[in-house]
Amino acid sequence: MKRLFLDFSLLVALLASCAPVDLNAAIPTFETGVDSNAWAQIPAGEFYFGQHEDIETTEAYEIMITDVTAAQYADFLNAALADNYVKTDGGQIVGFYPGDKFHAVKHEEEIKAGDWIYIPLNDSSQKIKFDGTTFTVQKGFKNHPMTMVSWFGAQGYCEYFNSRLPTEMEWEKAGRGTDERPFPWGAEIMRENANFYSSRDPFEDMSTFGSRTSPVGFYNGQKYGDFQTEDSASPYGLYDMAGNVWQWTGDVYEGMHYRFMRGGSKDTYDMDLRLWVRNNATPTYFSPGVGFRCVRDK
Amino acid sequence: MQLVKDRFNYLFGSTKGLILVAIAMIGIVTAVWGMLSGPMAEMGVREVVIKLLGMKIVQAEREGRIVILYHSIAMAIIAIETYMITSLLKMKPFFKIAINAIITVGYILTMIFGMGFAYFGHNWAFHGIYIFGLSLIFFAGVLLIIALWPWNPEYYVTDKEYAHTNKGADLERVAFFATAVTTVISALFGAVPGSYFGNGFETFLAENIIRLPEKTTMEYSIIGHLHIMLALICVMITLIIGRWLNFKGILHKVAMPLMILGTIVLNLGVWGVVTPLEPVAHMVIYVGATPSMFAALLLLIWSWSKLIREGTAHIQKPSFGQKIGALLRDPLKFGPTWQMLFMNFTTSGIGIFMAIKLDEVFRVWPAREERIELTGHWHVLSAIVATIILLYFGDMNGFRGKLRQWYGWSIIILSDIAFGAVTVFEMKRLFVPEAEQQPLVNGLMYAIDFGLGMLMVILAALLVYRLIDLFKNKGRWIEELDHELAREVDK
Numbered sequence: 033m034k035r036l037f038l039d040f041s042l043l044v045a046l047l048a049s050c051a052p053v054d055l056n057a058a059i060p061t062f063e064t065g066v067d068s069n070a071w072a073q074i075p076a077g078e079f080y081f082g083q084h085e086d087i088e089t090t091e092a093y094e095i096m097i098t099d100v101t102a103a104q105y106a107d108f109l110n111a112a113l114a115d116n117y118v119k120t121d122g123g124q125i126v127g128f129y130p131g132d133k134f135h136a137v138k139h140e141e142e143i144k145a146g147d148w149i150y151i152p153l154n155d156s157s158q159k160i161k162f163d164g165t166t167f168t169v170q171k172g173f174k175n176h177p178m179t180m181v182s183w184f185g186a187q188g189y190c191e192y193f194n195s196r197l198p199t200e201m202e203w204e205k206a207g208r209g210t211d212e213r214p215f216p217w218g219a220e221i222m223r224e225n226a227n228f229y230s231s232r233d234p235f236e237d238m239s240t241f242g243s244r245t246s247p248v249g250f251y252n253g254q255k256y257g258d259f260q261t262e263d264s265a266s267p268y269g270l271y272d273m274a275g276n277v278w279q280w281t282g283d284v285y286e287g288m289h290y291r292f293m294r295g296g297s298k299d300t301y302d303m304d305l306r307l308w309v310r311n312n313a314t315p316t317y318f319s320p321g322v323g324f325r326c327v328r329d330k
Numbered sequence: 331m332q333l334v335k336d337r338f339n340y341l342f343g344s345t346k347g348l349i350l351v352a353i354a355m356i357g358i359v360t361a362v363w364g365m366l367s368g369p370m371a372e373m374g375v376r377e378v379v380i381k382l383l384g385m386k387i388v389q390a391e392r393e394g395r396i397v398i399l400y401h402s403i404a405m406a407i408i409a410i411e412t413y414m415i416t417s418l419l420k421m422k423p424f425f426k427i428a429i430n431a432i433i434t435v436g437y438i439l440t441m442i443f444g445m446g447f448a449y450f451g452h453n454w455a456f457h458g459i460y461i462f463g464l465s466l467i468f469f470a471g472v473l474l475i476i477a478l479w480p481w482n483p484e485y486y487v488t489d490k491e492y493a494h495t496n497k498g499a500d501l502e503r504v505a506f507f508a509t510a511v512t513t514v515i516s517a518l519f520g521a522v523p524g525s526y527f528g529n530g531f532e533t534f535l536a537e538n539i540i541r542l543p544e545k546t547t548m549e550y551s552i553i554g555h556l557h558i559m560l561a562l563i564c565v566m567i568t569l570i571i572g573r574w575l576n577f578k579g580i581l582h583k584v585a586m587p588l589m590i591l592g593t594i595v596l597n598l599g600v601w602g603v604v605t606p607l608e609p610v611a612h613m614v615i616y617v618g619a620t621p622s623m624f625a626a627l628l629l630l631i632w633s634w635s636k637l638i639r640e641g642t643a644h645i646q647k648p649s650f651g652q653k654i655g656a657l658l659r660d661p662l663k664f665g666p667t668w669q670m671l672f673m674n675f676t677t678s679g680i681g682i683f684m685a686i687k688l689d690e691v692f693r694v695w696p697a698r699e700e701r702i703e704l705t706g707h708w709h710v711l712s713a714i715v716a717t718i719i720l721l722y723f724g725d726m727n728g729f730r731g732k733l734r735q736w737y738g739w740s741i742i743i744l745s746d747i748a749f750g751a752v753t754v755f756e757m758k759r760l761f762v763p764e765a766e767q768q769p770l771v772n773g774l775m776y777a778i779d780f781g782l783g784m785l786m787v788i789l790a791a792l793l794v795y796r797l798i799d800l801f802k803n804k805g806r807w808i809e810e811l812d813h814e815l816a817r818e819v820d821k
Contacts, residue, residue, distance in 0.1 A: 053766040083390060084532045137543045138609075141693060157765040214389035221389075230372040242768030278696075287543040293696070299764075300698065301371065306389055312541060313696035320765045322696075 053241045055156050059172040060234050062256045066249025068104060068175065070097040071328070072206065072268045079205040080212050083308040088201055095198060095206045096325040098248035098271050099177035099279065100189060102159050102169045108189050109151075109160065109167040117192060120162070121147065123154035127188040137287035141314070149316050150185030157320045175247040177277045177323035183291040183315035186280040186324035195328040197282030200310070202327055203294050207274070207307045209267030214306045216266035216273040221302045224262040226251055226275030229301050234259050236298070243298035245320070246276055274305040277323035289314060297321040337800055337807070345417040346726055346810040348434060350796055352406045352413070353723060355441055356716070357789050363399060364786075369779055385449045394533040398448040398460070404559070405437040405467055407712075408513075410719055411566050412474060415506060417815040418573045420485055425477035433470035439463030468521075471514040478507040491578040493586035501586035502577075506569055508590050512597040513562045519601065520555035523548035537701045551604045558600040560708060561619075565593055567715050568626050571666045574722060576820040581632040585625040592622030623678065630667040637664060661738025662729070663820075665721040669714050672746055676753045677711045695759060706756040710749045717745045720789070726818070727792075728806070740788055748781025 071094040081088040109125060112118040118127040131145035153162050158180045159173040181189075183197075190196050198206065207216045215221050223231045227246040230236070234256060235244040249271040250256070253263030266273045278293035285292075290312040296305035299321045303309070313322075341347040364370065365379045380387055387395075412433050416426045440463030447456035479485075486498035493501035526548050527533055536553045539545060545553070569589065577585070596618030602611035634657055641656020642648035648656070658664055684691055684703065692700050724737045751774040758767055758774075799805035 053769060055765055083393070083534075085390075139541075139688075139693070140543065155763075157763070212390075219389065238768065239772065240768065241765075242771070285543075288541070290541055290697070301367075303389075303392055304698065306392075310538070311696055311698045314694055317694065317696060319696070 055241065056170075057237075057241055059244060060257070061172050062234075062247055062250065064175065064247050064249040064252055064254065066098055066252055066271055068096070068098045068101045068248050071095065072097055072270055073330075074202070074206050074268055077210070079208060079210050081201055081204055081308075083306075085212055088205075090199075090201055090205055092330045093198075093202055093327050094330060095202065095268075095270065095327045097269060099277060099323045099325045100186075101175055101248055102178045103174040105151075105178035105181065105189060106160050106167040106169050108192060109162075112188075112192055113167070118150055118188065119147070120153070124152045125150040125162075125185070127184060129184050129187070132284050132289070133286075135287045140287055141289040143289055143315065148184040149182050149318075150188055151181050152318060155180060155318075173245075176245045177248055177272070179245060179277055179320050179323050180318045181280075181323065182318045183280050183313075185318070187282065189324070190282075190326035193326065195326040197280055197324060198327040199283050200281045200292055200294065203279065203281050204307055206268055206270055206327075207266045207295070211267075214308075215264075216270065216307065217262065217264040221274070221305060222262065224251070224260060225264045226272075226296075226302075226305055227298045228275045228296060228305055229299055231275070231298075243321075245298055245323075248272055248276075250276075274307065275300075277321055278311055278319075280322065280324040291315045293322060340800075340807045340811055342434060344811050344813065345413050345430075345815060346813055347807065348413045348430060349410050349723060349726070351434075352410045352437065353719070353789075354793050354796075355438070356403055356406045357786070357793060359399075359403060359441065359445070361786055361790075364782075369775060383450075386451045387449070391448075393535050393538075395448040396535065397533055398444045401464070402441040402444045404563070404712075405440045405464070407563060407715065407719070408467065409433045409437040411563065411570060412470065414570045414722075414815060415474065415510075415566075416477070418570065418819070419478065419503065419506060419816070421477040425473060429470050429473045429477060432466050432473065436463045436466030436470060440467065464521075468514065468517055471510060471517065475507065475510050475514060478503060478510055480504045480507050489578070491582070493583040501590065502569070502573065502582070505586050505589040505593065506566075508593045509562055509565050509569065512593055513559070513566070516555060516558045516562060516597060516600065519551045519604065520559070523551045523555075527552075537704045540700065540704065541697050547604050550608065554600040554603040556708075558597060560711060561596060561600075562593070563715055564711065565589070565622060567718055568629065568670065571670075571718065571722065572629050574725075574815065574819055575629075575633050575636070575663065575666075577629055577632055579632065581628040585628040585632075588621040588628075589625040592618050592620070592625060594618070596622060619678075626670055630671060633663070633667050660734070661742055662721050662725045662734060665738055665742045666718045668742060669718050669721075669745070672749070673711060673714050676714070676749045677707045680707050680753060680756065691760075699759060703756040706752050710752050713745065713749065717741050717785075723792075726810075726813075726815070727796075737788070737792075741785065744781045744784045744788070746781075748778045748785070751775075751777035751781065 074090070074093050074095055076090060076092040078087050078089050080086070109118060112127070118125050126147040127150050129143070129145065129148045132143040134140070134142040151160060152158055153160075159170040159176070160180075161168050161170060187197055213219060215225065217225055223233075227233050227235070227243070227250070229243060230238055233246055235246050236242065251261045251264040252271060254261055264274070265271055273295055275296050276298055277295070278297045279295045281292050281294055283292060291314075293311040293313065294307070294309070296309060304311070341351050362379065362383070365375045367376070370376055379385070413430060416429055439459050443456040443463065444460035447453060447460055480499050480503040483498070485500055485503055487494045487500045495501065534549075536556055539549060596615060599611050599614030599618050602608065602614055637660065638653045638656045641659050642652055645652055680703070720741055721738060724734065724741075729737050755771070755774045755778070758770055762770055800807055
């Protein structure tokens with residue numbers, strides 16, 4: 033009897049592992065009150081960079097307070113399609129990229145000039161919908177960060193609006209300020225600070241679909257239903273610089289095609305939310321856990 | 331007082347006592363520190379443990395903490411392997427006592443003061459003692475090399491069934507010697523950059539810099555060090571298991587030269603990583619790994635044949651089923667080589683698969699996914715070595731009958747469930763899209779937690795049994811006082 037019970041339990045666990053995931057499960061909607069069109073001013077000067085706190089310097093620049101939202105990206109695609117800045121190519125949106133200098137280093141792949149993927153259209157995780165003429169956003173995700181966007185798609189968005197992706201240094205300075213903190217809000221991390229793996233936010237259900245993105249600026253000290261957040265802005269007032277989605281940065285390094293991401297995401301443990309932690313992927317990579325924000329020179 | 335003295339003499343003066351202490355130390359560290367990450371962290375257990383034990387966890391120091399944690403556990407494993415070697419192989423009594431004493435003090439200092447420094451505030455005296463402990467282990471390694479010197483006629487083989495040179499030098503002993511020498515040299519590849527980086531507090535984990543196209547010599551040295559040390563621990567445990575099972579005959583004569591060649595070439599390749607020969611070093615590593623792994627395969631073939639032969643000796647024409655039954659009748663003898671075979675599905679096979687699919691996998695997956703695969707496969711490899719030690723330790727405990735069956739099969743099945751699940755977890759991106767992986771992750775986590783959790787329960791039961799035994803006046807510990815593993819080698 034005991035053995036039968038054990039076998040049955042294992043079978044149930046196995047079958048549960050194969051259960052389909054409802055990617056369109058209802059998502060709670062909250063207004064955070066944080067303006068996704070706002071930019072923060074970052075002054076020129078020194079700051080602590082990296083885990084080992086090297087002292088580096090940047091010029092002054094402006095950076096978006098939040099990640100680019102799905103609604104902002106849909107608006108961009110509508111405008112860019114009309115301007116022939118992007119085009120459809122099969123099941124994806126593509127745009128031109130002038131290519132990178134190729135150094136033929138081991139494992140390096142050549143990024144040639146040409147049309148490269150911005151976003152996939154037919155992927156079930158894509159929150160941007162296209163009816164052949166207009167791009168819209170799936171209900172409930174308008175104020176969520178734009179995800180399922182490649183590095184080219186992120187870079188193309190920023191360039192279209194006369195801005196660019198932040199360098200890794202700019203990104204880290206904007207998140208860290210001028211002290212040695214590991215997280216944008218300070219020294220320690222709690223579940224009320226950020227959206228990370230199994231952080232028990234209102235958007236996740238670890239028994240079914242797992243983690244999902246939260247609206248930009250969600251962790252601003254407000255209470256949403258029963259969920260009380262901590263105000264987790266960076267010293268310069270940026271939100272979501274730790275968790276929610278990884279953010280593409282703009283550096284193109286000699287000898288490698290990989291592009292770097294910062295900030296950790298809804299899918300990573302808290303250790304990856306430390307401000308100096310780096311991730312990288314091929315620039316055509318897109319994911320439900322990767323987004324971006326832009327900077328512009330002053 | 332005599333009571334305490336007797337127990338102390340057993341725990342720190344006998345081979346089995348020393349192994350028991352080291353296993354207990356590893357068990358405690360694994361149980362406590364295992365609660366600081368993964369599902370335990372998700373459930374909030376991590377915070378409770380930190381508060382309860384008064385740990386001082388600083389976010390910026392995670393990498394340094396982990397480096398010390400890995401070393402603490404690894405040094406105890408190296409100590410266990412050393413105890414086995416000094417008890418299995420002939421050597422002068424002075425060397426045996428000196429090596430065991432020095433390495434015991436070394437790994438205990440390393441573990442207690444290293445973990446004390448890493449997790450309980452930064453007392454720099456602790457760090458100094460931690461380094462001193464590591465240095466003692468290094469010195470014990472040097473002594474072991476001297477003790478193992480294989481060209482002393484005293485140690486020449488008398489039974490021609492064992493691999494030997496024309497003059498009679500024992501090639502198995504040469505293999506032990508080569509592994510010990512290369513281990514001591516390879517330790518330097520960690521010690522030198524360790525001092526360099528430690529001096530500036532710039533610790534890093536190798537898996538976090540793996541994709542950078544340009545690495546410094548010191549970074550290459552660290553990457554080479556961690557790979558080769560684990561590989562050498564594996565080579566050494568293979569040799570130990572071979573000795574315990576009394577590996578001999580024609581396959582032994584083929585395997586031992588291969589093991590010597592493989593170990594030396596493998597090390598040359600890894601050392602070459604920090605030289606201008608780096609571009610070809612990987613090819614040398616592959617060339618070295620192949621004969622070593624083939625030698626392990628020969629041990630497997632020989633031991634399985636022996637188990638089948640002995641288990642069917644009473645049957646004139648054994649059927650296939652009877653042969654399988656004979657193979658599986660003793661999990662403690664079958665288990666170690668089975669785990670070596672299983673390792674190919676969870677470690678080396680994965681590495682080869684990933685290398686073949688490089689364009690579809692690592693060049694596409696984000697670095698954090700590659701990190702999961704990298705850390706996953708060497709955790710599994712380390713844990714496989716641990717299960718092999720536990721299987722051998724079960725035999726040392728004299729388990730018989732149903733206890734032997736339950737103990738042995740539980741370790742094999744539970745660990746393989748966990749390791750298999752870890753392997754699928756590493757590769758999950760190949761089977762399911764990222765957005766749809768949570769149910770699979772949940773199922774795999776259940777399997778991993780169940781397998782590893784139950785393994786820890788078995789280990790805890792074993793340790794409690796041995797603790798209770800220590801309170802008995804005529805417990806098993808009395809019998810084990812003068813047990814030497816050489817006398818328990820298979821006939």
